[in-house]
Amino acid sequence: MIKAWAALEAGGRLEPFEYDPGALGRDEVEIEVSHCGICHSDLSMLDNDWGMTRYPLVPGHEVAGTISKVGEDVGNLQIGRRVGLGWHAGYCMTCPSCMEGDHNLCAAGEGTIVGRHGGFADRVRAHAAAVVPLPDGVDMESAGPLFCGGITVFNPLVQFGIEPTDSVGVIGIGGLGHIALQFLNAWGCEVTAFTSSEDKKKEALELGAHHAINSRNPEEIEAAAGQFDFILSTVNVKLDWNAYVGALRPKGRLHFVGATLEPLDLGAFPLITAQRSVSGSPVGSPATIATMLDFTARHGIKPVIETFRFDQVNEALDRLRSGKTRYRIVLTR
DSSP states (O other): OEEEEEBSSTTOOOEEEEEOOOSOOTTEEEEEEEEEEEOHHHHHHHTTTTSOOOSSBOOOOEEEEEEEEEOTTOOSOOTTOEEEEOSEEEOOSOSHHHHTTOGGGOTTOEETTSSSOOSSBSEEEEEGGGEEEOOTTSOHHHHGGGGTHHHHHHHHHHHTTOOTTOEEEEEOOSTTHHHHHHHHHHHTOEEEEEESOHHHHHHHHHHTOSEEEETTOHHHHHHTTTOEEEEEEOOOSOOOHHHHHHTEEEEEEEEEOSOOOSOOOOOSHHHHHTTOEEEEOOOOOHHHHHHHHHHHHHHTOOOOEEEEEGGGHHHHHHHHHHTOOSSEEEEEO
16 A cells, blocks of 8 residues: 555545556556655646546655665566656557657646645556666755756757747746756756846846846846847746836747746737747656656756655645745655
């Protein structure tokens, strides 16, 4: 039996929960969980905001641990190997996206906490293809958030060929944005943080930003017109997106990784006349996750975390809901 923490209803408190995972699949591995990050997506699933949650729900898709069992057909992972598991627990491995290496775009990809039980547990299972080994330079305690928050902001750098000479802005210095600043600084870019919090301006500069702009001050944003090759939005609130489009250079891109629920109000002419683009992306493929981990180890990049024990999971969720987290929460044993 796997011992876990589960919600029995939408918005419910998590309770001790046990389940029988059944026989291990031929292409599956079982991970002994030592740490698990908590992401806003866990809250969305807990509250059934996206209408696809099944209860009981065991959240947790930022897993760090060691392999404890391997299926008969698994040859790339061995018992005792330090690994991580993110949003996806499996892929179809036959569709065009998978065959092209874009596993994260697989329409039949299995979410780690969508129809499955996740990492708020002593063990979790996943298909071996979705499990990525941790390099020696990445510690277990801070690894979990890299498998969702980290890869979400790293993936666009690879997908859109961000150059070390580019000027890049990051909107929102929180769970995603604070990691993006570190990645972009190490990438070699000139980095600007857009934040609504005066308190976070100093932190943004310490994390790797070269400049900080008050995102609530239209005059500061207007003064930055035509300066950026790429602007990465990590927020989930409505902003004056036309002002950010205006801050792009010709052929610049405004890219969304924060799930803004309201429709984007954008004028077409600023896009057309300067050949600017607007786009979005999810988490990355296993290969891109592996590249991110190597980059993280090489440059000593770490998410800024707060830790709670697994039996403090409800306190940890309350902390995340409060919006006061600096900047990611990790459950630890």
